[in-house]
Amino acid sequence: MTGVLTLQPFSPEASSIAHLFIAVLFVMLAIFLLVSTIVIVALVRYRDREGAPEARQEFGSKRLEVAWTVGPIVILALLFGFMIHTIQVADPPLSGEKPEIRVVGHQWWWEIDYLQSGVVTANELHIPTGRPILIDIEAADVIHDFWVPELGRKIDAVPGHPNHVWISASKAGDYVGECAEFCGDEHAWMRMLVVAQAPAAFDSWQQEQLKVPAVPSAGEAAKGAKLFSDQTCVNCHAVTGTVANQRIGPDLTHLADRRILAAGAAENTPANLFRWLKDPNSIKPQTHMPNFQLTDDQAHALVAYMETLR
Numbered sequence: 001m002t003g004v005l006t007l008q009p010f011s012p013e014a015s016s017i018a019h020l021f022i023a024v025l026f027v028m029l030a031i032f033l034l035v036s037t038i039v040i041v042a043l044v045r046y047r048d049r050e051g052a053p054e055a056r057q058e059f060g061s062k063r064l065e066v067a068w069t070v071g072p073i074v075i076l077a078l079l080f081g082f083m084i085h086t087i088q089v090a091d092p093p094l095s096g097e098k099p100e101i102r103v104v105g106h107q108w109w110w111e112i113d114y115l116q117s118g119v120v121t122a123n124e125l126h127i128p129t130g131r132p133i134l135i136d137i138e139a140a141d142v143i144h145d146f147w148v149p150e151l152g153r154k155i156d157a158v159p160g161h162p163n164h165v166w167i168s169a170s171k172a173g174d175y176v177g178e179c180a181e182f183c184g185d186e187h188a189w190m191r192m193l194v195v196a197q198a199p200a201a202f203d204s205w206q207q208e209q210l211k212v213p214a215v216p217s218a219g220e221a222a223k224g225a226k227l228f229s230d231q232t233c234v235n236c237h238a239v240t241g242t243v244a245n246q247r248i249g250p251d252l253t254h255l256a257d258r259r260i261l262a263a264g265a266a267e268n269t270p271a272n273l274f275r276w277l278k279d280p281n282s283i284k285p286q287t288h289m290p291n292f293q294l295t296d297d298q299a300h301a302l303v304a305y306m307e308t309l310r
């Protein structure tokens, strides 16, 4: 799927990668055709025939050897130059340019911090359309790799060594991102939903995210809120406006606004949330979220509470 996405660019950054890919493909095709033609001609022309004498043997040809050494070097050097130019290795942020967003890879989910507004979320990256966004890429544990094929290049998330990447979206819509560096058991379920929105829609999304959800005072949801702080949930999660402020797991302040759970392993529906709380492994084997052996009643109350987090 992603092989195809690379060829469906929705940003200038991704377009130049797609163009380079196609250009390289044609260079490769030309070399392939040249080599196969020479091989086929040689096979047919010099094949063994009844009564034919042994073919003339030649050893060493300076001209040929120089040609097949220098030719590939020149081709590879050119491709290398185009590649460096295209993926913007030489395009780091200027000294005055501050990243707007920080994305931190965790096993196996993405933490997303909006550095100016203070919004914190997970696995669902919202960006405004129409302009390049500078993102700071970090890792909390092992090496991950941030990649949204339709919007830009790949970049490694390396513990202790922040990297930067520019991405942009020329059209509003949903794009799939993923971790592109094997990072352990659940690497394949380390996806990201990128939601590109017109600037006004993005601003109102950000304003919504800054709101502190009311703590429910009655019913199932209130029971769930109490369970949330009594159980160990607060040791790993944060919910603004409550005592929960840990960042080991995803921030849950606006969980109910998000469309995916567990970095894309499931859709965010009450039924899946229930399944997740009863047994996270049933959705994402090996996940670092423990199984708390909750009863059905407890899990239902927690789901009722989590559905208020918007």
Ligand SMILES: [Cu+2]
Binding pocket: 144, 145, 179, 180, 181, 182, 183, 184, 187, 188, 190
């Ligand atoms: Cu990974």
